[in-house]
Amino acid sequence: xxxxxxxxxxxxxxxxxxxxxxxxxxxxxxxxxxxxxxxxxxxxxxxxxxxxxxxxxxxxxxxxxxxxxxxxxxxxxxxxxxxxxxxxxxxxxxxxxxxxxxxxxxxxxxxxxxxxxxxxxxxxxxxxxxxxxxxxxxxxxxxxxxxxxxxxxxxxxxxxxxxxxxxxxxxxxxxxxxxxxxxxxxxxxxxxxxxxxxxxxxxxxxxxxxxxxxxxxxxxxxxxxxxxxxxxxxxxxxxxxxxxxxxxxxxxxxxxxxxxxxxxxxxxxxxxxxxxxxxxxxxxxxxxxxxxxxxxxxxxxxxxxxxxxxxxxxxxxxxxxxxxxxxxxxxxxxxxxxxxxxxxxxxxxxxxxxxxxxxxxxxxxxxxxxxxxxxxxxxxxxxxxxxxxxxxxxxxxxxxx
Amino acid sequence: xxxxxxxxxxxxxxxxxxxxxxxxxxxxxxxxxxxxxxxxxxxxxxxxxxxxxxxxxxxxxxxxxxxxxxxxxxxxxxxxxxxxxxxxxxxxxxxxxxxxxxxxxxxxxxxxxxxxxxxxxxxxxxxxxxxxxxxxxxxxxxxxxxxxxxxxxxxxxxxxxxxxxxxxxxxxxxxxxxxxxxxxxxxxxxxxxxxxxxxxxxxxxxxxxxxxxxxxxxxxxx
Numbered sequence: 001x002x003x004x005x006x007x008x009x010x011x012x013x014x015x016x017x018x019x020x021x022x023x024x025x026x027x028x029x030x031x032x033x034x035x036x037x038x039x040x041x042x043x044x045x046x047x048x049x050x051x052x053x054x055x056x057x058x059x060x061x062x063x064x065x066x067x068x069x070x071x072x073x074x075x076x077x078x079x080x081x082x083x084x085x086x087x088x089x090x091x092x093x094x095x096x097x098x099x100x101x102x103x104x105x106x107x108x109x110x111x112x113x114x115x116x117x118x119x120x121x122x123x124x125x126x127x128x129x130x131x132x133x134x135x136x137x138x139x140x141x142x143x144x145x146x147x148x149x150x151x152x153x154x155x156x157x158x159x160x161x162x163x164x165x166x167x168x169x170x171x172x173x174x175x176x177x178x179x180x181x182x183x184x185x186x187x188x189x190x191x192x193x194x195x196x197x198x199x200x201x202x203x204x205x206x207x208x209x210x211x212x213x214x215x216x217x218x219x220x221x222x223x224x225x226x227x228x229x230x231x232x233x234x235x236x237x238x239x240x241x242x243x244x245x246x247x248x249x250x251x252x253x254x255x256x257x258x259x260x261x262x263x264x265x266x267x268x269x270x271x272x273x274x275x276x277x278x279x280x281x282x283x284x285x286x287x288x289x290x291x292x293x294x295x296x297x298x299x300x301x302x303x304x305x306x307x308x309x310x311x312x313x314x315x316x317x318x319x320x321x322x323x324x325x326x327x328x329x330x331x332x333x334x335x336x337x338x339x340x341x342x343x344x345x346x347x348x349x350x351x352x353x354x355x356x357x358x359x360x361x362x363x364x365x366x367x368x369x370x371x372x373x374x375x376x377x378x379x380x381x382x383x384x385x386x387x388x389x390x391x392x393x394x395x396x397x398x399x400x401x
Numbered sequence: 402x403x404x405x406x407x408x409x410x411x412x413x414x415x416x417x418x419x420x421x422x423x424x425x426x427x428x429x430x431x432x433x434x435x436x437x438x439x440x441x442x443x444x445x446x447x448x449x450x451x452x453x454x455x456x457x458x459x460x461x462x463x464x465x466x467x468x469x470x471x472x473x474x475x476x477x478x479x480x481x482x483x484x485x486x487x488x489x490x491x492x493x494x495x496x497x498x499x500x501x502x503x504x505x506x507x508x509x510x511x512x513x514x515x516x517x518x519x520x521x522x523x524x525x526x527x528x529x530x531x532x533x534x535x536x537x538x539x540x541x542x543x544x545x546x547x548x549x550x551x552x553x554x555x556x557x558x559x560x561x562x563x564x565x566x567x568x569x570x571x572x573x574x575x576x577x578x579x580x581x582x583x584x585x586x587x588x589x590x591x592x593x594x595x596x597x598x599x600x601x602x603x604x605x606x607x608x609x610x611x612x613x614x615x616x617x618x619x620x621x622x623x
Contacts (some may be wrong), residue, residue, distance in 0.1 A: 002470070002479050002482045002483050002486070003480045003482060003486070004478055004481075004482045005478070005481055005485055005513040005514055006513065006519075007512065007513055010518065011518065013511055015512070018500070018501070022500035023500075076493070147525075178565060199568075206533065222575060248593050307495070308496050309496070309498060311496070312458075312496040312498075313485075313509075313512075313513070314406040314481070314494075315457070315485075315488075315490045316485050316490075316509065316510050316512045316513055316514070317481055317482055317484055317485015317486065317514040318485070318512075318514070319477075319478055319481050319513075319547070396452050396457045396458055399457070399496070400448075400493065
């Protein structure tokens with residue numbers, strides 16, 4: 001019997017490529033819409049991921065493990081704090097808490113801080129803070145010399161002080177082996193330590209820190225700025241800790257505290273991706289549709305122009321489906337090529353912008369790799385109708401030219 | 402000996418209204434190695450005859466056997482395959498693809514029917530050599546003269562080694578000197594053993610055939 005006509009995939013691809021390349025300038029113009037559409041998609045998603053990556057970078061482990069509790073229920077008249085005396089040990093019992101404690105600026109309107117009794121104040125601009133050992137530990141201090149106050153100093157309301165580097169220099173404290181003292185409004189406080197860095201609340205480096213119990217008995221509860229609690233948690237526990245801390249502090253009145261956990265990085269990224277990008281992605285989609293229409297149009301014109309070729313191929317043994325496959329493959333090749341070019345341009349753009357801003361370019365494989373295939377899909381859809389028209393062309397009619 | 406073309410009461414009527422008789426039922430036998438010309442004025446049914454013989458159209462009456470195969474009962478896919486393998490077409494307007502070289506145009510005829518890709522080029526080169534165009538193998542059709550283009554088309558028609566070379570006004574677009582050269586080539590092709598049918602309106606072309614069939618108002622006369 002007669003061996004039927006066939007068209008191998010390899011030959012089909014060859015015909016499609018030479019068909020798409022035989023009019024290069026027309027092909028480039030045809031691809032433009034697809035290039036722009038797919039390029040825009042990849043660029044927008046890439047830039048979003050890159051910008052999101054920068055937020056992630058700023059969003060360090062330090063920030064992610066920090067919970068602050070504000071006293072929003074302090075007594076308006078007596079200024080009595082909402083924090084109980086054992087606040088530090090109460091929060092430490094919460095699972096996930098590393099350390100935590102209360103601190104506040106000591107309510108002295110204009111304290112005189114001197115390095116020797118009777119001297120004029122040379123500590124102008126220095127702030128006096130009260131902090132319990134848990135709060136100091138949560139600030140992640142680096143001790144230059146000496147030590148930090150502990151439970152002993154707190155329980156005995158010892159008059160001891162820790163200085164930041166600025167305060168130590170201004171008050172003339174450089175060595176601690178002679179147990180130097182500073183004077184706050186004439187009252188001596190033994191300097192037991194000098195710190196040179198705080199990873200959290202670095203503003204305290206400009207001041208003098210005394211134990212919270214000492215400050216409370218000597219100068220009373222905070223008035224202008226309420227007391228706050230600083231808690232360091234284990235990584236990932238901040239949100240859960242923030243939910244529990246108010247109840248742990250005062251089970252009978254948890255609404256006197258406002259706990260703030262760091263924002264969720266996922267939520268941060270979501271905010272950036274929203275709004276504006278939806279608009280851009282819509283524009284990209286529109287340009288992709290225009291790209292598809294462009295390919296459809298050109299392929300359709302090509303079918304009309306190449307009627308003679310269709311007739312010839314039919315006379316050479318091509319079946320209608322071979323003709324359809326050829327035109328479909330040509331439009332798919334145009335779409336794929338457009339998708340590849342668009343993706344390449346977009347990747348270059350994203351990397352360029354990232355380099356210009358000293359960012360790290362973030363391109364998800366899940367957006368970059370399928371992008372050229374989206375071009376193929378666009379080309380296939382666009383070629384559907386022209387290919388059907390080509391397949392239906394009668395060889396007798398086609399050869400009459 | 403199996404005839405290449407065998408008509409038994411083959412006719413073609415286009416359904417109306419009103420019905421148009423393009424080809425009156427006729428009997429015709431063309432044997433292997435024959436050189437036949439079909440002559441008639443325009444509108445005489447030449448194209449209908451070409452379409453029926455070339456399997457581009459189905460007759461509405463009679464029985465047509467090509468190489469002894471009754472093509473009336475065949476499915477369209479089989480008719481298409483038969484057309485590609487057993488019939489070599491030569492057209493008045495050449496129908497060469499403008500963006501491909503002469504060699505590629507000849508090789509194209511093997512795309513749907515022929516041998517694996519690696520053999521095609523060698524066969525195409527061989528066919529081009531037969532028509533004396535080896536030196537223009539890599540030229541684009543746009544740079545070829547009319548006579549050269551028709552020779553490329555003849556090479557393309559021969560590359561699958563068909564049972565029948567079916568030429569439709571092969572010299573219609575050529576000046577008389579070039580036409581003579583092309584007809585000379587067709588004589589050589591016939592001499593090398595091919596069965597040739599030329600359809601034409603030109604008595605000078607028709608005179609080249611060993612057998613002249615006239616067609617007028619759809620009626621064939623041997």
